[in-house]
Amino acid sequence: MTRILHILDHSLPMHSGYTFRTRAILKAQQALGFEVRGVTGLRHTAGGPCVEEADGLRFHRTEGSVSGPPGWREWREIGRFAQGIESVVRDWRPDILHAHSPALCGQAALRVARRHGLPLVYEIRAFWEDAAVGNGTGSEGSLRYRLTRALESRVVQRADAVVTICEGLRRDLVDRGTPESKITVMPNGVDLSLFGSPPDRDAALARDLGFETGGKSCPVIGFIGSFYDYEGLDVLIEAMPALVARHADARLLLVGGGPREAALRAQAENSPAADAIRFVGRVPHHEVERYYALCDVMAYPRKRSRLTDLVTPLKPLEAMAQGKLVAASDVGGHRELIADGKTGTLFAPDDPAACAAALAGLLADRVHWNSYRTAGRNHVETRHDWRTNAGRYQDVYQMLSHISLPRGIVAAA
Known part of the structure; x- marks a missing residue:
């Protein structure tokens, strides 16, 4: 052997x-x-x-x-x-x-x-x-x-x-x-054996985080990972007021931590959309799926740089494997993974207005959510298994x- x-x-x-x-x-x-x-x-x-x-x-x-x-x-x-x-x-x-x-x-x-x-x-x-x-x-x-x-x-x-x-x-x-x-x-x-049937949405956790209004579930934008500057989470937070203006019940869930955490929390506290943004910090690995289950759209607003143009991240593939909608900045690493309008949505990097417009458009296009999810899962199964x-x-x-x-x-x- x-x-x-x-x-x-x-x-x-x-x-x-x-x-x-x-x-x-x-x-x-x-x-x-x-x-x-x-x-x-x-x-x-x-x-x-x-x-x-x-x-x-x-x-x-x-x-x-x-x-x-x-x-x-x-x-x-x-x-x-x-x-x-x-x-x-x-x-x-x-x-x-x-x-x-x-x-x-x-x-x-x-x-x-x-x-x-x-x-x-x-x-x-x-x-x-x-x-x-x-x-x-x-x-x-x-x-x-x-x-x-x-x-x-x-x-x-x-x-x-x-x-x-x-x-x-x-x-x-x-x-x-x-x-x-x-x-x-x-x-x-992605090791698809690790992504079987996603867990059901935890209603109690959703209520604790304020992800329900008037007895209805809020649409949730999520990011789960490390808080580095190149991830562009400041762009995502800056996009939230414009998103909330179009979808008043939209929420942002940020799970993880890293060098930018303190600055991002301060930015969120001072945002006009502060009430729509939730930080939960780092969670044990076995708890991550509970938070994925709360999210409708996973957002990856990476800034343009040599790193993000050259390297493909793993997180969007994991999100597709779990049947999540994906919205990502139009940098080289994302373009290798995501077909705009088919397996996800791409938007101009370093541009909060473009990020907000892409997310708002995706939230408004519920009729095509299932086709996005199916295409994303098929993409992972055929090219990234x-x-x-x-x-x-x-x-x-x-x-x-x-x-x-x-x-x-x-x-x-």
């Missing part, structure tokens, strides 16, 4: 978009007949044993810590992570190393792959220098930005195969000089070398 060792920034039992995509990949590969494990670096901050089982998956932890000035500290981190990977390679003897961004993971894996003559797949989920700009921890063009980009380019150049999650990232790598034949697009996907998309990995692995596929698997022509 072919063994794949995944090299990861962090993993379950931590919860993030990164760990959920990792879980989906590893579970789908197990179903295809591969034997899989993961090894995490020093940025996996959850306590636990050095070898940990989570959701039926085995993860090895790199132990220790590093210090020093920026740059030197990261180089030490790569070295320590390489030692952790090396330990798993010696004990478990994988056939392929599959590293996932950031480039620190890729560089650590590259050292071990070359030392042991193993093929290396490097998978890019986002350019982390752009993600740092987006979440406010970096600035475009800074020394750190340029060094991170240079390290990523080095790993891409030396890896045996490269995987990206979307066309935007693929095009950027090609523009940098990466051969197109070296890159495979593995779209963001992990059970199908994960089969592309076997083609990537087969191309690398003499590796034999697990019994029962046939590489695509």
Whole structure:
């Protein structure tokens, strides 16, 4: 049985978009007949044993810590992570190393792959220098930005195969000089086994949040996720007075937290539509579906930036899988996922008036809600189901070398 060792920034039992995509990949590969494990670096901050089982998956932890000035500290981190990977390679003897961004993971894996003559797949989920700009921890063009980009380019150049999650990232790598034949697009996907019948609307919770007027349910716009600036939640809050002017009973539900939470709460308190906006903070993962069930429309008003134009988010796909209407800003990452007027509604980014008009139009168009929901669910099932998309990995692995596929698997022509 072919063994794949995944090299990861962090993993379950931590919860993030990164760990959920990792879980989906590893579970789908197990179903295809591969034997899989993961090894995490020093940025996996959850306590636990050095070898940990989570959701039926085995993860090895790199132990220790590093210090020093920026740059030197990261180089030490790569070295320590390489030692952790090396330990798993010696004990478990994988056939392929599959590293996932950031480039620190890729560089650590590259050292071990070359030392042991193993093929290396490097998978890019986002350019982390752009993600740092987006979440406010970096600035475009800074020394750190340029060094991170240079390290990523080095790993891409030396890896045996490269995987990206979307066309935007693929095009950027090609523009940098990466051969197109070296890159495979593995779209963001949803494990549909986790999205069966959505739970019923919790009437008591809806009443507690003020989502009923005159005994009738209010239409609810929802966002569930992290409150980063690039998500554009300030645009959504600014759009609410115009939306309420057209739909007096409309409500906005914001679930989650993050760096922008305090500023967003202050903005909402000072809004003319303050009474229509509800913050509930972070909720346990098992509670998230209760809040999804309250929402009619999931809104994703991302601002235009390199990050949002290049990278496809996971949340709109999860919303479609749950039969929710989707309204999103017209940035590159959303255009890869949403067909305007068919599977959702797109509106001009960074424009509260356009956001309000799109949401108001969607709320007024109830006659087409079922067609939107059906088209969205079908889109996820046909193009973003992990059970199908994960089969592309076997083609990537087969191309690398003499590796034999697990019994029962046939590489695509």
